[in-house]
Structure formats: structure tokens, C-alpha cells
Amino acid sequence: MARRGEFALIGEVFAPLAASCPAALGLGDDAAVLDWRGRGDLVVSADALVWGVHFLADDPPDTIARKCLRTNLSDMAAMGAKPVGVLLSAALSPALDDAWMEGFAHGLGADLADFSVGLLGGDTVSTPGPAQFSITILGSMDGHAPLTRSAAQVGDDLWVSGTLGDGALGLRVRQGQILGLSEDLRGHLVERYRLPRPRVGLGLALRGLAHGCMDISDGLCADAGHLCAASRVGLVIDAPALPLSEAAATVIADHPALFQAVLGGGDDYELLFTAAFADRDAVAATTAATGVAVTRIGAVVAGTAVDVRDADGKSVAVVAAGWSHGE
Numbered sequence: 001m002a003r004r005g006e007f008a009l010i011g012e013v014f015a016p017l018a019a020s021c022p023a024a025l026g027l028g029d030d031a032a033v034l035d036w037r038g039r040g041d042l043v044v045s046a047d048a049l050v051w052g053v054h055f056l057a058d059d060p061p062d063t064i065a066r067k068c069l070r071t072n073l074s075d076m077a078a079m080g081a082k083p084v085g086v087l088l089s090a091a092l093s094p095a096l097d098d099a100w101m102e103g104f105a106h107g108l109g110a111d112l113a114d115f116s117v118g119l120l121g122g123d124t125v126s127t128p129g130p131a132q133f134s135i136t137i138l139g140s141m142d143g144h145a146p147l148t149r150s151a152a153q154v155g156d157d158l159w160v161s162g163t164l165g166d167g168a169l170g171l172r173v174r175q176g177q178i179l180g181l182s183e184d185l186r187g188h189l190v191e192r193y194r195l196p197r198p199r200v201g202l203g204l205a206l207r208g209l210a211h212g213c214m215d216i217s218d219g220l221c222a223d224a225g226h227l228c229a230a231s232r233v234g235l236v237i238d239a240p241a242l243p244l245s246e247a248a249a250t251v252i253a254d255h256p257a258l259f260q261a262v263l264g265g266g267d268d269y270e271l272l273f274t275a276a277f278a279d280r281d282a283v284a285a286t287t288a289a290t291g292v293a294v295t296r297i298g299a300v301v302a303g304t305a306v307d308v309r310d311a312d313g314k315s316v317a318v319v320a321a322g323w324s325h326g327e
Contacts, residue, residue: 062107077203081139152212166192168265196269234303
């Protein structure tokens with residue numbers, strides 16, 4: 001991907017190969033949706049983690065396995081799908097001994113049980129390079145229409161689940177770039193980096209209520225831009241409304257420049273969705289039932305771009321909109 005960015009590669013090279021397959025949704029969504037023999041729609045997605053790119057070499061193996069699963073579960077949440085089973089492909093390097101793999105399996109098994117998902121099979125190979133783990137996940141819509149990125153409508157509210165920036169700040173803590181935090185705040189940020197919280201229950205609850213929907217993996221502004229492109233709309237984001245954890249707020253109070261991590265840091269794995277203005281109360285009631293906090297952070301407008309505004313209504317410069325492999 002040295003010549004193209006990640007999304008240009010997908011759009012220019014691979015999307016044409018999927019043009020004859022309606023289930024692929026143009027390779028523009030979080031998963032593909034297949035009509036499975038009239039029994040309801042089958043949802044399929046795949047995600048990979050690479051040693052030294054998506055996790056650090058000294059991260060515990062159980063958390064690496066759980067992150068691998070959870071990033072895929074987040075794709076199911078974004079589509080409003082119920083996860084059913086996964087296939088695991090592992091490219092194992094000589095650096096991984098039996099004890100490491102047993103720790104990996106222990107973490108994977110714990111999360112498979114917690115999320116009621118089965119391991120269906122997969123493949124293992126050896127590699128002289130960095131270890132890589134890829135999961136293909138299968139889910140079901142149970143007769144419901146999937147949530148997609150292309151259904152946002154002008155006039156909709158823009159919502160986000162949970163809090164933003166924790167994962168990106170947690171990585172900086174792990175890299176020694178942020179010092180002086182209490183153990184509790186430091187632990188919160190590191191855990192959020194290592195262990196995303198896929199909003200599966202929220203995704204299911206938003207079926208029939210949300211319009212456009214996706215998960216935030218590459219960064220708020222980058223992924224908001226993908227929502228704009230898919231729905232052919234613009235977004236106005238109210239920066240002061242962005243939800244922060246106590247740990248993130250503490251870090252940003254001491255280092256204001258790190259607010260950029262909230263706008264484009266990646267590793268949030270929260271849901272970004274739109275819903276009709278008239279459905280504000282319904283969104284609040286539905287999400288309250290799932291136990292996941294959601295925050296209205298802006299609106300869908302005519303246009304094609306993401307505009308982040310401060311408390312005075314002035315546009316905020318976004319230094320890095322988000323993560324993209326190859327850029």
C-alpha cells in the first residue's frame with residue numbers, strides 16, 4: 001500500500017471485483033450481507049491484527065486474542081447483527097511458544113463464552129515475520145434490515161456511544177508518551193486500548209431506529225468522513241459535546257493538544273450513528289435499556305464534508321483525521 005492509501009486501494013482496486021455481488025455492499029460497509037436460503041440474512045466480516053501494528057509485543061496474549069475477537073464483534077454491532085460464530089486464521093512466528101499460545105487461547109475462550117459465539121474452525125500457518133491473527137465472523141440479522149453507512153439523512157441527529165479517545169490515549173500511555181497519571185486513570189486508558197468494548201447489544205437495539213451506522217475504528221473524523229461519503233451528506237460535529245472519560249479529560253486538561261487523539265486517534269470501537277430528530281426520546285429510551293450511554297454530538301447537513309466546530313461555532317482544525325494503513 002505504499003502507492004495508495006488503504007481506502008483508495010479498496011475503492012480503486014478491490015471494489016470493482018465485488019461489483020457483480022450485491023451482498024458485498026460495494027465493499028463500503030462494516031460487513032457483507034447475504035440472503036441465506038430464505039432463512040434470514042447472513043452477515044460476514046473479517047478483521048486482522050498484526051504484531052507491532054495493532055498490538056504491542058509485550059501485551060498479554062489473552063488480551064491480544066480478546067481484541068482480535070472484539071474488533072470483529074464491533075463490525076457486527078455496526079450492522080445490527082447478532083454474532084453467531086468465528087473462523088480464526090493464525091500466522092505464527094517462532095517467537096510464540098506454547099505458553100504464549102495457551103494464554104492466547106484462554107483469552108479467546110473467555111470472550112467466546114461471554115459473547116455466546118462459537119469457534120467454527122480456521123487455519124494455522126508459520127511465518128518468519130511478525131505474527132498475524134485474522135478472524136472471519138458470521139452473524140445473523142434474524143429477519144431485520146441491516147444498519148448501513150449509506151442511510152444517513154439530512155436533518156438527522158448524530159450520536160456516538162461510550163467515550164472517545166481512550167484507546168488512542170491508552171496507546172500513548174503504553175508507549176511512555178503520557179506520564180504522571182494515577183494508577184486508576186492509567187489502568188483505564190490502557191485497558192481501553194487493549195480491550196475494546198463492542199456494542200453488540202446497542203447495535204441490536206438500534207435496528208429500525210438508526211439510519212446511518214458504523215463503528216469507529218480509524219478515528220472519529222475519518223470514519224465520519226466515510227459515513228458522509230456513503231450517504232452523500234455532510235456532518236457538523238460539536239467538539240464540546242464529545243464524550244470523554246475522566247481519564248481522557250484529565251490528560252487533555254494537562255495536554256490540550258491531545259484533544260486531537262479524540263478527533264482522529266482510532267481504537268475507539270464505539271458506534272457512530274444517525275437518527276431522526278423526532279426520535280431523540282426513542283433513542284434515549286432504547287439505549288438506556290442496553291446500559292450503554294450515548295451522546296448527541298452533532299447533525300447531518302447538506303454537503304459532503306465533516307465540519308468540527310468549537311463552542312463559538314468556529315471550525316476546528318483536525319491535524320490527523322484518523323488511521324489509514326499505507327499512509
